[in-house]
Amino acid sequence: MRHIRLIIIALSVAVFSAHAFEGTRFEHKDWYLACDNTGTCRAAGYAPAALGYGMAIMFSREAGPATQIDAKLFLQLNDGQALPPSVTFLIDNQDLGPIYIDKGSQLNAIQVQALLAVVTTNAVIEVGAGRQRWGISGHGASAVFRKMDEYQGRSNTPFAVVAKGSKLESQVSPAKAPLRLAAQAPLANGVTLEVGSAAYNEVLQLLTTHVAASELDFELQSASLETAELGEGKRFIGACWFMAYNALCNHWLADKNRPNQLIALGSDGFYDDGMARQDRKARGYGDCWENQAWVFDGQSMVPTLISSTGPCRGIAGGIDPMPTYITDVTFSFKQ
Incomplete structure (x- = not known):
């Protein structure tokens, strides 16, 4: 007993x-x-x-x-x-x-x-x-x-x-393993569309038809547009606006099985190698950085990283990364 x-x-x-x-x-x-x-x-x-x-x-x-x-x-x-x-x-x-x-x-x-x-x-x-x-x-x-x-x-x-x-x-509480995420790699990397091209006009028309102006911070006509084929008929679409030190992006998911619907994604930044990443420079006595990243899990963009290089205190770029959220990402490929 x-x-x-x-x-x-x-x-x-x-x-x-x-x-x-x-x-x-x-x-x-x-x-x-x-x-x-x-x-x-x-x-x-x-x-x-x-x-x-x-x-x-x-x-x-x-x-x-x-x-x-x-x-x-x-x-x-x-x-x-x-x-x-x-x-x-x-x-x-x-x-x-x-x-x-x-x-x-x-x-x-x-x-x-x-x-x-x-x-x-x-x-x-x-x-x-x-x-x-x-x-x-x-x-x-x-x-x-x-x-x-x-x-x-x-x-x-x-x-x-x-x-x-x-x-x-x-x-004392033991360390926790980072969350494991299964990300879907794109069929091809993101492509920035040439302004005035047929592909650019097609995406611009799609956005202006299905995205309300009230959901945007700037006009779509002033945006840089990029797309990436995600497989299974899904396509990533990004619209980015450039500012003095940073860029602001809106992302959507288009699906050929639902041609009249765009799904707004809660991610930001530029899409590259299967990851959307926002590296935002803060202004202060010595520039520092805020970093976030997302990957596509087959349905939506999910966060994989939230980090910064600390306060701006006279050290250019800030100190080493100080994350508050990290993940372990593995990529799979689908046709």
Whole structure:
């Protein structure tokens, strides 16, 4: 009877620790957090604005008990200054060794642990080369790491970053595998139609007949039109409008079995190699990117990626991708 009870308790703990990772973003002061649907979190702290350079340190941690935390430095100097091959990592002016920019800019394990021990305090965190120093802000770190602990279900455990406690780390939610999607590859890649061609006029007529102007942000006559044959009589149609820094696209599904109906698709961007992708550039002190992608599953376009390269903080293009939603896509081919 005792053994049965223990098994029931163990199963209860397993059920209790199960966690649905749905993806989240959180920003507070000079820190930013993005956690994806597998449970992996990425937190980044930035240099205060208007210091004449861009700097960030990004921490990455997978979900699951006792997972390690990795950290990477991002540094961009203004006025055409070249980056040195390495910089010295400093906490409160104490030399903690080099970070090799020409070898990936990764912090070693000792540097990561030293940084995590003080990042939520008023410690001065810098890197330097010669007489030059560049630093990140600690403002917002505590809130971001607390949110990260909560998301991964490790609050009140010994391995939490901020919210440490005595709860067993074995109860922390394990990582989730990304959703597996079966995508239908097109018979041929997307083709941008030449304005005034017979194919362009045919698609334009189809859209103007079946799409209400109220459903569009711009006139169809000013759009760039593209199509892709998806097989089984289905065709992808895209209309894109170009703006100063980005493009906005509307997508539809045409089916020869339903010639009088177009199905609006909830995707955006340009269609290429079976995937519609929207890479939108934000404007700020250093451009950064918002990225989304969709694939056709035989019926509609379904999302496969939601990601960004963090806030615009003086680092051209932003830092490494910080997704909130990822998938595992496999393509099948149909005639």
